[in-house]
Amino acid sequence: MSVIECTDLSKRYGRLQALNQLSLSIKENKMIGLVGRNGAGKTTLLKLIAGFIRPTSGEVKVFSGNPFNSLRVSANSIFIDDEMSMPAALTLQEILKEAGRFYEKWDEELANRLFDYFSFDPRAYHGQLSKGMKSTFNMILGLASRCPLTIFDEPTTGMDAAVRKDFYRALLKEYIAYPRTIIVSSHHLNEIEDVLEDVLLINDGKVRLHLPVSELKEWAVGLTGKISSLRKWTEGMEIIHENEAGPGRAYIVMKNDFSPDQLQQMRQDGIESASVSASDVCVYLTNRGEGGIDNVFHRHELV
Numbered sequence: 001m002s003v004i005e006c007t008d009l010s011k012r013y014g015r016l017q018a019l020n021q022l023s024l025s026i027k028e029n030k031m032i033g034l035v036g037r038n039g040a041g042k043t044t045l046l047k048l049i050a051g052f053i054r055p056t057s058g059e060v061k062v063f064s065g066n067p068f069n070s071l072r073v074s075a076n077s078i079f080i081d082d083e084m085s086m087p088a089a090l091t092l093q094e095i096l097k098e099a100g101r102f103y104e105k106w107d108e109e110l111a112n113r114l115f116d117y118f119s120f121d122p123r124a125y126h127g128q129l130s131k132g133m134k135s136t137f138n139m140i141l142g143l144a145s146r147c148p149l150t151i152f153d154e155p156t157t158g159m160d161a162a163v164r165k166d167f168y169r170a171l172l173k174e175y176i177a178y179p180r181t182i183i184v185s186s187h188h189l190n191e192i193e194d195v196l197e198d199v200l201l202i203n204d205g206k207v208r209l210h211l212p213v214s215e216l217k218e219w220a221v222g223l224t225g226k227i228s229s230l231r232k233w234t235e236g237m238e239i240i241h242e243n244e245a246g247p248g249r250a251y252i253v254m255k256n257d258f259s260p261d262q263l264q265q266m267r268q269d270g271i272e273s274a275s276v277s278a279s280d281v282c283v284y285l286t287n288r289g290e291g292g293i294d295n296v297f298h299r300h301e302l303v
């Protein structure tokens with residue numbers, strides 16, 4: 001069953017097209033990583049799903065209904081980001097208590113165990129926490145609420161490396177013990193890919209890829225060899241990344257549509273093949289200009 005269905009979903013802010021006829025379907029009890037460059041439209045998509053904003057055109061359905069102003073969606077989902085505002089008069093302990101009253105599946109014991117593990121002071125106020133501590137506290141809310149739809153928008157903002165690691169581990173343990181639909185937007189795909197099932201890559205307000213992480217890891221191949229040999233094998237094909245690899249040689253990345261036999265023949269032509277990490281594939285597929293940042297410096301050197 002699909003928990004989320006978007007059909008031709010568009011969102012404009014004035015003249016800016018943040019989402020552009022985006023369609024996707026997210027099945028129940030999946031852990032999805034939402035990735036994309038700055039400004040790709042990730043937060044906009046998540047806010048539309050959470051029912052915080054309305055689409056300009058197209059449709060978004062969550063639990064088979066329109067999420068905007070929907071009591072059903074707000075009772076069954078939680079949206080965690082670093083802009084969450086908490087009642088200033090409540091202590092952290094009181095916030096947890098209130099959350100327990102609102103979320104039907106709230107796990108008080110888990111909340112308290114995480115709270116102690118991360119050494120929070122029950123009498124402290126949310127406004128007094130550092131950036132990383134706020135994210136950690138918000139993460140506790142997201143995990144302990146056990147909502148059927150849990151959305152984390154850049155949840156690790158400000159967290160140090162050790163806390164980020166703990167977060168990913170806690171997320172995985174929770175998900176295995178209590179499966180639910182979890183969407184995590186992140187710029188750190190390499191850190192989080194081991195806990196994800198699917199990756200949703202968006203670019204310029206559209207879905208660029210939506211596939212299991214295991215497939216994304218096999219999606220591309222990196223080929224290194226003489227430019228003339230590479231040209232012979234890749235004529236007319238789309239190359240998603242290219243850089244020099246010594247005189248007359250290059251490293252190119254492209255979709256791996258080659259058979260094992262073809263890769264073997266390439267080896268005989270002096271071409272080495274290697275896998276390309278999921279996070280590199282996402283970066284290459286969403287690069288803004290040919291040559292990347294190097295182009296900026298090449299130009300500068302010529303002046």
Ligand SMILES: Nc1ncnc2c1ncn2[C@@H]1O[C@H](COP(=O)(O)OP(=O)(O)OP(=O)(O)O)[C@@H](O)[C@H]1O
Nearest residue numbers: 013016017018036037038039040041042043044045
């Ligand atoms: N309230 C708003 N008013 C005007 N423009 C907005 C608003 N919110 C987002 N945008 C614009 O919409 C585009 C998509 O923004 P969005 O926040 O969804 O991207 P994102 O993928 O989450 O980016 P990041 O990774 O930097 O957080 C950006 O160009 C952004 O400037």
